[in-house]
Amino acid sequence: MSTLRKLFGFHGGVKPDPNKDLSTREPIGQLALPDHFVVPLHQSVGGTPRPLVAVGARVLKGQRIGAADGNVSAAVHAPTSGRVVAVEPRVMAHPSGLAGTAVVIEPDGLDTPCERDPFLWRSVEPAEVRDYLRDAGVVGLGGAVFPSHLKLRAARDHPMQTLVINGAECEPFITCDDMLMREHAAGIVRGAAIMGELMQPREILIGIEDNKPQAAAAMRAAVQAAAVRGMEVVVVPTRYPAGGAKQLIRVLTGVEIPHGTRSTDYGLQCFNTGTAYAIWQALEQGMPLISRVVTVAGNVARPRNFEVRIGTPMGTVYAAAEPLADTQRYIMGGPMMGFKLPTLAAPVQKATNCLLAGTASMFPPPAPEMPCIRCGQCAEVCPADLQPFELYWFARAHNYGKAQEYFLFDCIECGCCSYVCPSRIPLVDYYRYAKSEIWARERDKTAADGARLRYEARLARAERDKLEKAAKLAAKTAAGRQKAEQALSGGATPDAAAAEDPKKALIEAAMAKARAQREAVQPKNTDGLTVAQQAEIAKAEQRRELARQMAENKEAPPE
């Protein structure tokens, strides 16, 4: 427990008013079951899970209702027991306000948990533990919702040095990690110890900002009680965005992760405290990720943290904190990185760490944008060491190639640049715009490349088919010719003309064969007839003969 650990700094950052005291006065509250849950299937980075339940199905609390789509995805579970009333597109908590497939569950009020066999994670391979976590739906709860099982693997040629548990929680108003650390420190520490077992780092550092002394004290006590080797709570200075993964790693270890590399290439990895708790719950309590702590703050009468089940409509959560009458705006996330909610019917998702209510004065709508005066303040505060004004000009001019040359994708969208901009330019909006345009172009490019490959393959196939057909035909002709020659040399009706022309011989041979076949075919139904039948046949033959004669008479000129 050294207090002499050397800490490092990161470039830039801002110090907005934390506003964290109001929502930490009361313990984490529980919400009554709402009248319905809307569980979106797409809740994490990666593929959209496939629904596993149909309308009318009965589900139990913790039952898997969406299976991970591929490895870069995480499963989704029922938040309570009840009946599935719909599997349909519902508005999601997303800035677009678009709908995504969701499972709507009507709770039965019993909250019956799903029976689960205990998972003996210590006795299986780490790969199996990772698969289990994917199926338990554990994703990063710091806000990025990246599937955790993909991060729990050390780089092959770089042994793990430091595992960082991120309890910095730097964004104003948000206190969900703070309250979780105060109340469930033991669970977090055990979760961190499990990650340590899986990744074998030399040390586990829990970074907590110095404006959360109670959380730090609780975590220290839990670490001492658990006595995990190499685990230590480190208090870091409060500065936004110290809770960014790269920034916290920099502060704790002094390592700056270069562009285009992963932290595991340097033996480092970073997880949120909430994720550590979720991993402990999944592996040792057998409870998949079906709830999370959400801060409700801003213009509400009782700002507080709640343990909210995934899928609870946001209106219900806000109502529990009693928003004031003059509330105009509802924001998901913090004031720096959050976005305006399209509707309060949108459900709480795994990414929902904070719900803010705002008025015109508390979170004012963006002010008119003024021209950039090239003051450079944005570059001074950028924690990713970028040149935000350059990125802004390129994004504004739709010059995406240049923006990428200036490392647009290293931008963490923390909002420091917009925060200090004297011209009130919504810089992050420009970066988000440029990023999504670039992604759309990349998607189109991949699709076009695929189409080109398939088109070329199709042309090649057509060409090959043509050649094959021609070859087959040639082979057939050659075989026929050979046969004819054989027939000729065999001496079957050698004709003088046929001997000269093999083609004619071929025809001759074919005709002979047909004749032989015709002769070989005898009517099979004339054996063993009765006398009456034979008489009938004779009559028919007579009629036929008559008809033939009549036809001949008609053809022949009348005499």
Place this chain on the structure above:
Amino acid sequence: MLTALIVMAVLALVLGATLGFASVKFKVEGDPLVDKIDAILPQTQCGQCGFPGCKPYATAIAKGEAEINQCPPGGDEGIRKLADLLGREYKPLNSEHGVEKPKSVALIDENVCIGCTLCLQACPVDAIIGAAKQMHTVVVPLCTGCELCVAPCPVDCISMEVVPENVETWKWKYPVFRLQPTDSRKAA
């Protein structure tokens, strides 16, 4: 005088030999310009440009036999990219070749499909699966929306559906500050 001539002659020989060797050794296979143009074209292989596919159109552009504004699926942006690449003047899309449409995919009405395989043969990118007298269906992620399968269908069971925006393909909009209308009389 003679020395100078000999020196020049030897130089010419050596340099000529070097150039000749280089032209054989570093010969560029194919036409890199055609590939660059082909990379910009959307690869729908729809033939709306009047050429039987994107590559032939790219070849024609490279030879200067075709205008750069004949590709409706590539749209305005495609024309601008081609203009940038080739140093030609930008021209608006030639409406004789069609108009720019939102991205759509073909959809087979599977109840009506008779399994004639005509659309399978028409699809340039193998995005339709099926067999004779079996139902056919479009593999949506592979469909480029070229509409070539629509015309051959004898029972008209193929329609083009615009691909709706979803959460994954949604794009942040260009930031625009909305001007608020104010009441000028009040201010006055």
